[in-house]
Amino acid sequence: METMLEVKGLNKSFKDKQVLKNISFEVNKGEIMAILGPNGAGKSTTIRNIMGIMYPDEGTVTFHNHQGKGIPQNKIGYLPEERGLYKNVKVMDILLYLADLKSYPLDKAKKRILDYLKKFDLEGKENVKMEELSKGMGQKVQFIGAVIHEPELLILDEPFSGLDPVSQEIFKDEIRSLRDNGTAILLSSHQMNLVEEMCDRLFMIQRGEKVIYGSLYDVKQEYANFKCTIRGSNERGTLETIPEVENIEQDGDVAILYLTKDVNPNRWLKQLPDDVTIQELAIDRVSLHEIFIDIATDKRLMSEEGEIHA
Template sequence: METMLSVESLGKSFKDKQVISNISFEVQKGEIMAILGPNGAGKSTTIRNIMGIMYPDEGSIVFQNSNGKDIPRHIIGYLPEERGLYKNVKVMDILLYLAELKDYPLDKAKERALAYLKKFDLEGKEKVSVEELSKGMGQKVQFIASIIHEPELLILDEPFSGLDPVSQELFKDEIRNLADNGTAILLSSHQMNLVEEMADRLFMIHRGQKVIYGTMEDVKTQYANFKCTIHGKNDLYDLERIPEVQRVEQNDNTSILYLSKDVQPTIWLRNLPEDIVIQELAIDRVSLHEIFIDIATDKNLFQEAGEVNA
């Protein structure tokens, strides 16, 4: 695959505090790459360095064959976490203005703007001022602004924040469509269920350093062990004695059994004690949300074999 963005050994400090250290990853053409981490982990600093809002103390950022201050930002789209459109400007005017800043043809920008407004249920809103829009509508307009110029690299910082489920589906469909048509996408979000559903690869930062880097499949097979959820009234002690069970969490009549790494679920299920009360049973891998919480809280309950690398 063609590498669109390469971040190599990035480091940035503010006064005496090292915010990010030795950050390295790549974003390929047509892939959705998630950059994750708890608040204060260094995600926004990394993104701002890529966008040229600030410059790193160490390392390099290369977009195709351009680097540093020479990166052609007119072919990069950016949806910042902190939304900011001119409130007293009409929707179409702000979209055309932002397209013009990217040196994009205005006639084509208007055509694309009308098509996207229709797609995002904003048809007829082109002459409405931004301040008259709801929060969700405003977010749709800012998303359109980030993609109207057909960027080759799209950076999305918390794109789903504040959206209702229907709007989330619209965004998900469009992000997938963009990736399918070759756009390289760097996605930052705290909504792990959406990231797990959409991302091809992920890069997770904690305290300014890499903790996970790999495909979603890599993370699931190498990091996330299986868990078994049993609905039924069972004694905690009896469940903890089952072979290959590392720990058990119970809430009322629901028990979650976290299993050892490399356990074979079909074999393990056959060997469950006959006296276990099972009204419902489900077995799956630990979710990305649980991995995120595990890392962010320094519990380290799941991982046994070291960090995941691409």
């Protein structure tokens, strides 16, 4: 695959605190790459280094063959987590202004704006001031501003913030469409269910360091062991007799059993003792949300298998 963005060996410190420690990853053409981590992990600092808002103490950011201040910003789209469109300016005017900043033809931009407004259920809102829009509507306008110039690399920081479920589906469809048309997308979000549904690969950072990097399939296969949820009145001692169980979480009548790596679910189910009370039972792999919580809180309920690499 063609690499659009290469981040290599980033180190960044503020005063005596090192916030990025040898951060390296790539984003390929036509893929959605998720960058994940708890608050304060270093995601925003990484994105700001990519955008040239700040520069690393060590390491390089390469877009095609360009580095640092030589990266052509008109090829990059950016939706920041903090929204910042002028409130007293009309929708069409602010979007044309953003297109002009990227040296994009204004006649072409105007047509794309009207098409996007229709697609995002904002038809007829082009002459409405930003301050008159709801939070969700404003988010849609800011998204349009990030893609209006047809960027080759699109960086989305919490793109689903403030959106209702219907609008989330519209955004997901558009992000997938951009990917399918060759846009390289770097997506940061705390909504793990949406990330798991959409991303091709992921990079997870904790305390400024890489902890997971690879395809979603590889991460799920190598890190996300099976878990079994049992609803029934069971003593913990009874559950502890079940083989191939690494950890148990129990809350009332609901117990979650985290199984050992490479367990065979069909064989394991046949080993359940007869004295285990089962009203309901479900077995599946640990979700990306649970992996995120496990790392972010240092619970380490799942076995540590080391880093996953692309």
